[in-house]
Amino acid sequence: MPQVEDEWDGMDPLVARELRRDTAAEWIRKKSTPAGRQCPVCQNSVWTVTDVQEVPPFARVVAAADGLVIPVFLLVCDNCGFCRMFNAIKSGVIREKP
Numbered sequence: 001m002p003q004v005e006d007e008w009d010g011m012d013p014l015v016a017r018e019l020r021r022d023t024a025a026e027w028i029r030k031k032s033t034p035a036g037r038q039c040p041v042c043q044n045s046v047w048t049v050t051d052v053q054e055v056p057p058f059a060r061v062v063a064a065a066d067g068l069v070i071p072v073f074l075l076v077c078d079n080c081g082f083c084r085m086f087n088a089i090k091s092g093v094i095r096e097k098p
Helices: 013-031
Strands: 047-049 053-055 070-077 083-087
Touching (some): 013 083
């Protein structure tokens, strides 16, 4: 797993969260097509972008000390709650350490 850094470290946590969400929303706007903006369940096109979450990889024994996580953000349909998950590194919301 890559090591990551948050360019907004040291900033007010609420401001940093909003900046990450804004960055994610802008990336989605650039990458998605009009058809891709519709929820596949209910056809709604209004979504909420979450802050970055950490998803641990599957393991039979949970080893929290290994530090392996995948940073992601979610798009959550405002109507039915369907979630889409995106890699926060690939989107540029979080950067890999050089």
